[in-house]
Amino acid sequence: MKLSKLAIDLGLEHLGGDISISAVAPVQEAGVEHLSFVTAKKYLSKIENIGALIVPPDLANEAVIESKPRLLSTVPSLDVARAAKLLGQEYLTFSGIHPKACVDQTATIGDGVAIGPGAVIGAGVVVGDNTVIQPGVVIYDRCEIGARCIIKANAVIGGEGFGYELDNCRLESITHFGIVRIADDVHIGSGTAIDRARFGATVVGSGTRIDNMVHIAHNVQIGRSCIIVAQVGISGSCIIEDGVVMAGQVGCVPHITIGAGARIGASTGVISDVPAGITWTGWFGQPHRKAMADVVAVRKLPDFMKKVQAFMKKFEE
Amino acid sequence: MKLSKLAIDLGLEHLGGDISISAVAPVQEAGVEHLSFVTAKKYLSKIENIGALIVPPDLANEAVIESKPRLLSTVPSLDVARAAKLLGQEYLTFSGIHPKACVDQTATIGDGVAIGPGAVIGAGVVVGDNTVIQPGVVIYDRCEIGARCIIKANAVIGGEGFGYELDNCRLESITHFGIVRIADDVHIGSGTAIDRARFGATVVGSGTRIDNMVHIAHNVQIGRSCIIVAQVGISGSCIIEDGVVMAGQVGCVPHITIGAGARIGASTGVISDVPAGITWTGWFGQPHRKAMADVVAVRKLPDFMKKVQAFMKKFEE
Amino acid sequence: MKLSKLAIDLGLEHLGGDISISAVAPVQEAGVEHLSFVTAKKYLSKIENIGALIVPPDLANEAVIESKPRLLSTVPSLDVARAAKLLGQEYLTFSGIHPKACVDQTATIGDGVAIGPGAVIGAGVVVGDNTVIQPGVVIYDRCEIGARCIIKANAVIGGEGFGYELDNCRLESITHFGIVRIADDVHIGSGTAIDRARFGATVVGSGTRIDNMVHIAHNVQIGRSCIIVAQVGISGSCIIEDGVVMAGQVGCVPHITIGAGARIGASTGVISDVPAGITWTGWFGQPHRKAMADVVAVRKLPDFMKKVQAFMKKFEE
Numbered sequence: 001m002k003l004s005k006l007a008i009d010l011g012l013e014h015l016g017g018d019i020s021i022s023a024v025a026p027v028q029e030a031g032v033e034h035l036s037f038v039t040a041k042k043y044l045s046k047i048e049n050i051g052a053l054i055v056p057p058d059l060a061n062e063a064v065i066e067s068k069p070r071l072l073s074t075v076p077s078l079d080v081a082r083a084a085k086l087l088g089q090e091y092l093t094f095s096g097i098h099p100k101a102c103v104d105q106t107a108t109i110g111d112g113v114a115i116g117p118g119a120v121i122g123a124g125v126v127v128g129d130n131t132v133i134q135p136g137v138v139i140y141d142r143c144e145i146g147a148r149c150i151i152k153a154n155a156v157i158g159g160e161g162f163g164y165e166l167d168n169c170r171l172e173s174i175t176h177f178g179i180v181r182i183a184d185d186v187h188i189g190s191g192t193a194i195d196r197a198r199f200g201a202t203v204v205g206s207g208t209r210i211d212n213m214v215h216i217a218h219n220v221q222i223g224r225s226c227i228i229v230a231q232v233g234i235s236g237s238c239i240i241e242d243g244v245v246m247a248g249q250v251g252c253v254p255h256i257t258i259g260a261g262a263r264i265g266a267s268t269g270v271i272s273d274v275p276a277g278i279t280w281t282g283w284f285g286q287p288h289r290k291a292m293a294d295v296v297a298v299r300k301l302p303d304f305m306k307k308v309q310a311f312m313k314k315f316e317e
Numbered sequence: 318m319k320l321s322k323l324a325i326d327l328g329l330e331h332l333g334g335d336i337s338i339s340a341v342a343p344v345q346e347a348g349v350e351h352l353s354f355v356t357a358k359k360y361l362s363k364i365e366n367i368g369a370l371i372v373p374p375d376l377a378n379e380a381v382i383e384s385k386p387r388l389l390s391t392v393p394s395l396d397v398a399r400a401a402k403l404l405g406q407e408y409l410t411f412s413g414i415h416p417k418a419c420v421d422q423t424a425t426i427g428d429g430v431a432i433g434p435g436a437v438i439g440a441g442v443v444v445g446d447n448t449v450i451q452p453g454v455v456i457y458d459r460c461e462i463g464a465r466c467i468i469k470a471n472a473v474i475g476g477e478g479f480g481y482e483l484d485n486c487r488l489e490s491i492t493h494f495g496i497v498r499i500a501d502d503v504h505i506g507s508g509t510a511i512d513r514a515r516f517g518a519t520v521v522g523s524g525t526r527i528d529n530m531v532h533i534a535h536n537v538q539i540g541r542s543c544i545i546v547a548q549v550g551i552s553g554s555c556i557i558e559d560g561v562v563m564a565g566q567v568g569c570v571p572h573i574t575i576g577a578g579a580r581i582g583a584s585t586g587v588i589s590d591v592p593a594g595i596t597w598t599g600w601f602g603q604p605h606r607k608a609m610a611d612v613v614a615v616r617k618l619p620d621f622m623k624k625v626q627a628f629m630k631k632f633e634e
Numbered sequence: 635m636k637l638s639k640l641a642i643d644l645g646l647e648h649l650g651g652d653i654s655i656s657a658v659a660p661v662q663e664a665g666v667e668h669l670s671f672v673t674a675k676k677y678l679s680k681i682e683n684i685g686a687l688i689v690p691p692d693l694a695n696e697a698v699i700e701s702k703p704r705l706l707s708t709v710p711s712l713d714v715a716r717a718a719k720l721l722g723q724e725y726l727t728f729s730g731i732h733p734k735a736c737v738d739q740t741a742t743i744g745d746g747v748a749i750g751p752g753a754v755i756g757a758g759v760v761v762g763d764n765t766v767i768q769p770g771v772v773i774y775d776r777c778e779i780g781a782r783c784i785i786k787a788n789a790v791i792g793g794e795g796f797g798y799e800l801d802n803c804r805l806e807s808i809t810h811f812g813i814v815r816i817a818d819d820v821h822i823g824s825g826t827a828i829d830r831a832r833f834g835a836t837v838v839g840s841g842t843r844i845d846n847m848v849h850i851a852h853n854v855q856i857g858r859s860c861i862i863v864a865q866v867g868i869s870g871s872c873i874i875e876d877g878v879v880m881a882g883q884v885g886c887v888p889h890i891t892i893g894a895g896a897r898i899g900a901s902t903g904v905i906s907d908v909p910a911g912i913t914w915t916g917w918f919g920q921p922h923r924k925a926m927a928d929v930v931a932v933r934k935l936p937d938f939m940k941k942v943q944a945f946m947k948k949f950e951e
Contacts, residue, residue, distance in 0.1 A: 024811065025811070026833035026834070028834070029834075075799065077799060078808070081809030084809050084811065085809075089811070091774045091776075091830075098736075100417070100734070102415075102417055102435070116754065117736040117752075117754050118435050118453070118736070118754065120434050120452040120470075123409075134793075135736070135754040136453055136471065136752070136754070138409075138451070138452045138470040138471065140408045141408045141409060142408075150794075152790070154770065154788050154825070156469070156471055156507040156508065158408070159506070159507045160408065162528040162547070164544065165392065165394060165395055170524060171524055171542055173398065173504065173526075174398060175341075175397070175398030175402075177343060187807065189793070189796065189827070190790040190793045191471070191790065191825050191827055193506070193507040199343030199345065199346070200346075207804060207805055209796070209807075212790075212829070213530060213827060213847060213849055215548055229796065229869075230796070230827075230851070231849055233547050233548045233565045248849075248867045248869060248885055249566075251548075251565055251566045253583060266905075267885050269583060269584045271583075283917045284612050286616070290616075294615050294618060294619065295918050297618040298932060299928060300622070301932065302927045302930075302931045304625075305931055305938060307629075308629070308938075308942055312941075312942070316945075419734055419752070435751075435752050437750065437752065437770070437787075453752070455768070455769045455770060455788065455824075459725075471788050473787045475725070476768075476846070477784075479843070479864070481861065482709065482711060482712060488841055488861070489709075489712045491712070492715030492719075495660075508847070510824040510846040510847060512846070516660030516663070517662065530825070532845075532846050550882045568865075568882055568900055568901050588900075600917045603933070611932050611933060614932070614936045615932060615935065617939070618935065621939060621942075625946070628949075628950075
């Protein structure tokens with residue numbers, strides 16, 4: 001594709017000559033037919049053999065760059081990704097429904113949807129336009145998936161929630177009649193499982209990004225633009241408001257609410273509601289500053305105890 | 318199905334008229350052709366448009382209910398689930414062996430077993446009657462699965478245990494000749510992995526319920542009617558006795574025993590045997606009451622240290 | 635197979651008579667046509683009905699053994715495993731590319747590779763000789779897998795890394811152009827996910843063993859002969875040097891280095907670089923001895939506080 005065509009499609013200003021671009025490549029690997037990007041002066045020494053560059057406006061007129069065909073962008077790392085897409089640089093590309101997928105005939109599949117081999121789509125499922133469902137993904141009956149979602153390999157959407165009642169000393173399963181409803185532009189990681197609701201829906205809001213091996217239990221409500229890192233576990237009926245960030249391996253007990261924009265540190269055990277906007281950490285979660293003060297105090301504790309015991313002994317003598 | 322037929326099949330007392338029921342639905346969504354259930358007076362205001370109800374005996378003669386066709390049950394949430402099953406409300410329903418499953422011809426598959434697309438059943442595997450093996454489940458050679466089990470999507474039963482010996486500075490795998498033996502009425506969550514034993518069997522007792530993404534290592538012995546919540550990890554050769562409850566993200570070091578009926582709090586690290594019947598918590602697990610006392614003390618520690626230091630300074634002057 | 639043939643193939647000394655061996659079996663289950671092994675005197679009472687044994691040299695002339703056909707080995711548990719392989723005792727055995735696998739025609743598949751049903755191999759993937767790819771494994775485009783690797787059921791190799799940038803208040807995905815490069819003799823557990831690099835490669839060194847449900851983020855560099863136990867999570871760009879052992883459920887924040895031969899205790903939160911050779915533990919990781927001293931001190935803290943408060947009260951009166 002011509003660089004000039006890419007410039008138009010990306011809506012970026014084009015300086016220097018026009019060349020044919022075969023692919024996007026990192027600075028370290030790029031050659032004369034590649035488009036790459038640079039965001040800091042220190043990388044300018046490495047661009048000699050690169051065909052074209054995406055650069056921020058403040059680098060656009062550096063001497064070494066002036067000889068290059070180049071596009072100006074305020075977000076080079078994103079525009080390079082968009083360029084890659086336009087150039088067809090995709091992974092595990094497939095289009096339409098793969099013959100080794102298994103899609104129920106009552107499912108409603110949007111335009112431009114790609115469903116990989118081994119994926120299973122249940123009865124009455126709705127999948128929005130341009131969503132990608134990767135290999136081995138299982139989506140249970142009646143779940144709703146928005147547009148432009150990416151559901152990565154071996155994720156499971158809509159499995160039965162984990163709930164039991166004792167009946168005559170036997171554990172009886174509580175049937176979960178509900179579904180999972182995924183809004184637009186959601187990404188869901190490999191091996192992640194989102195259970196369906198007892199009634200109604202387990203919900204993931206638009207633009208939210210979920211990493212690998214995250215467990216989301218029945219009836220959880222997750223807001224928009226949240227970031228949920230790998231191996232997080234969210235128990236039943238939790239409410240995660242918009243813009244929450246949960247670092248890796250966080251666990252939440254059932255029925256708690258995490259306020260909008262809160263940030264939960266890695267491996268935190270969330271055992272109570274979390275106020276909006278706060279940073280929260282600790283094995284037994286609390287405000288970050290307090291949790292760190294406790295950690296520091298505990299590390300001093302063995303020495304402190306010795307000192308105090310010596311003091312008390314002296315004064316009691 | 319007629320409500321009167323459901324009453325007979327469920328063994329419940331039937332009051333009021335008889336109507337045709339198309340499906341079970343939650344109170345919020347139920348209409349004239351639905352069966353729903355109510356367990357508390359506060360929900361009675363919402364039942365006006367609902368065809369029929371399952372109610373506990375103490376609500377059966379409330380004024381607003383007396384106009385409704387109704388079934389009496391001491392466990393409405395369970396009987397509504399049983400009704401749903403009778404009405405054919407299932408998820409990812411399939412019967413028999415799906416043509417996209419892969420079942421070894423030497424496996425023994427019971428009556429009424431359903432095996433989903435993409436499932437793989439190895440040589441010599443035995444699957445009991447009416448067990449459901451969902452899509453993408455892999456069961457290795459010679460494993461034994463009981464009757465009425467549910468193994469959810471992408472679970473892996475009988476993979477090789479994780480064990481190595483050093484031989485001339487190289488890690489050599491220890492071959493695991495054993496199997497996994499799952500008793501009757503066991504549920505196993507999505508993405509859960511249960512490794513086969515070195516010799517003999519890794520065992521899960523009857524009626525035990527295992528949530529998503531649980532790791533159960535080689536030679537673990539799990540008793541009957543245990544509840545093991547998502548993302549728990551149980552190391553090799555642990556013994557989990559009957560009726561143990563393990564909350565989410567618990568981890569157990571190898572070779573420990575958790576006594577019957579013990580309850581392990583979320584994210585607890587179990588690093589020693591746990592007595593029967595006790596509640597056990599803590600990053601470094603101990604009895605719950607003691608663990609909570611420690612947490613409270615640590616939260617007071619920074620202030621306490623300041624106070625004691627001021628005191629000591631004053632008295633040393 | 636004749637025991638004498640096994641002795642030659644395994645390079646072991648053969649004492650006693652020659653018999654035909656049908657299979658390897660544990661002492662508890664072995665019969666006259668089996669080969670088993672014993673490593674301690676206490677098991678000698680159980681060998682009466684066993685056809686042949688592998689024993690360490692110091693047991694070779696015990697009275698009860700002298701009547702048995704036997705092979706001498708300094709590592710009986712490994713040689714019994716090797717014997718099992720020679721006898722064809724494998725699990726989920728398949729050879730070549732299973733017709734229910736999905737291998738891109740541009741992938742390069744080595745000699746003796748076995749790819750199970752439901753596995754998906756992307757464009758340009760390279761798989762080394764004698765590697766086993768089990769059912770449901772997904773390997774994304776251009777990833778490189780070494781020789782003699784075992785990738786267990788439902789693992790995902792080369793999924794897109796988890797990285798986002800804010801663009802006009804929307805989360806935009808950062809495209810990951812890189813790959814995953816797995817060296818020779820690596821084992822990867824069921825459900826484990828290894829994400830591809832932003833540029834270049836996420837790397838796993840030769841001989842490293844990774845257990846089930848481990849999350850390895852983009853650009854992580856893992857050395858040779860590491861042992862990474864189940865449910866560990868390693869964040870982006872971490873460096874794990876040769877011979878590191880990480881116990882179950884360990885978590886690492888991004889961009890840290892764990893030095894060669896370090897041992898990380900179960901559930902440790904690694905939030906800083908770890909020196910080579912050290913043992914490291916704690917919710918907030920630190921040297922093991924210090925972490926344990928802190929645990930002991932905290933357990934004494936509630937009583938200590940009471941004592942000190944009583945002391946201060948007495949002296950202030």
